[in-house]
Amino acid sequence: MTDDLGLPGRRELPPEVLDNLRMTLREGMGKPARRRWPIVAAAAAVVLVLAGALVATVVIRDPDGQGPVVANPDFSLDWPKAVTAMDRCWAAIEKRGKAASFPARDEWVPQFTTAPAWTSITVVAVRAGDKVFFCETTAITVTVSDPDASPSYSAGTKAAALLMTRAGTVAGVADPGWDKMELFGRTADTTGSTEVRVFRPGNLFVEISQSKPSSTTYSVGPYTGDSNDAVTDAPHVLLPAPEPVVTDIDRIPPVVPIRDTPAGEFFKTCIAGASEPLPDEDVYEIGTLLEGDGVKVVTARLGDRVVVCQGGLGYRDGTSEYYRVFADLAAERPPVRKLSTETLGAAEQGGSGTAQTPFIGAVPRAATTVKLDFGAGKKVDAPVSEGTFAVWRPELPGAMDPTAQVRVVVLDGEGKSLHEGSLPLY
DSSP: OOOGGGGOOOOOOOHHHHHHHHHHHHTSSEEEEEEEEOOOOGGOOOOOOOOOOOSSSOOETTTTOOSEEEEOOTTTOOHHHHHHHHHHHHHHHHTOOOOOOOOOGGEEEEEEEEETTTTSSSSEEEEEEEEEEEEEEEEEEEEEEOOTTTOOTTTTSSSSEEEEESSEEEEOOTTTTEEEEEEEEEEEOEEEEEEEEOBBTEEEEEOOOOOOGGOOOEEEEOOOOOOOOOOOOSSSSSOOOOOOOOEEEOOOSOOOOOOSHHHHHHHHHHHOOOOSSOOGGGOOEEEEEEESSSSSEEEEEEEEEEEEEEEETTTTSSSSSEEEEEOOOOOOOOOSSEOOOOSSSOOOGGGGGBBBEEEEOOOOOTTTEEEEOOSSSSSEOEETHHHHHHHHOOOOOSSOOOEEEEEEEEEETTEEEEEEEEEEEO
């Protein structure tokens, strides 16, 4: 429910806004573009690894079964999440008038769930008789793969994608001869790979990628455990998945976040230009905007999830704009915490050498003032918006101390202290 997100009270959305949300959601999902992963210079030492490896114990039970049965130790089944997701997917199928040609809801048997704590995505692998499909939900969307579509197998294999979504889900079947699969992804300037476990029976896999399907080329191969530093493509290109049976907004947001401010406009530009996906981007509330020399940084919030999007002409070499999204990957999200980001314009990242490093954090929504003490006389009052703050980190004398801390005092509008403590400088 949207109440769980901590958003304001419900109000009706204009029809044109709903149409825009639905059009935005569907963009690029019918025929996912071939994917690419950035090729980062060795000096940057940054290799994006597709997130979401599945761990734990799979639990499977028939719809009318009395209890779980342990099946595959490399997977897990969160029964309550599976039921909630499947109910939402079925409701969307019914709403679209496709229930008559789809396996009946009481035939659905969840095989495993994938629901990383760092994202709002839940994916359920479902079997109904001899058919297999995937049900993906986010805070406001549902997407269901087509169990009757013919898989497009990678050349020379029996591996195929059955679902690729705007949120970053890549799901399908692995070649039955592979004990484990390796999934490679390449965008315009980054490449990465990850070990992907294969669910038996059925040879199923699910990966929650940190790269948009529309900007990534995937390839697959058997996982060999080779730890070579050089990342190369697997020999088999993963072809685009068939068009989903349903991809829709099933939970209308109670409000339309403001986007016609400088911070909101930059958020739209940044999210569109970044290769990383952001599920439910349309309902994030815009936070603090930070402007620098040819670059900008903005925060946005959805419930307790906070993201940072940054970029501009000064991010890299000054010849083209570059954008990145940094998700809030922490499994635990205390009210006051530092958020992940990176230096913009650093020479080792191909920049001009005019390095600018944001210092960004989350605070309670009641906060109006954040006082930061970086030491060496560097004290700053940080601007605060929607429970976030952002400043440029000042230059400090001496060598970098990885244990250095920043003293933090958080005040509300009446000057009452909400928090006093410290956050890591680096």
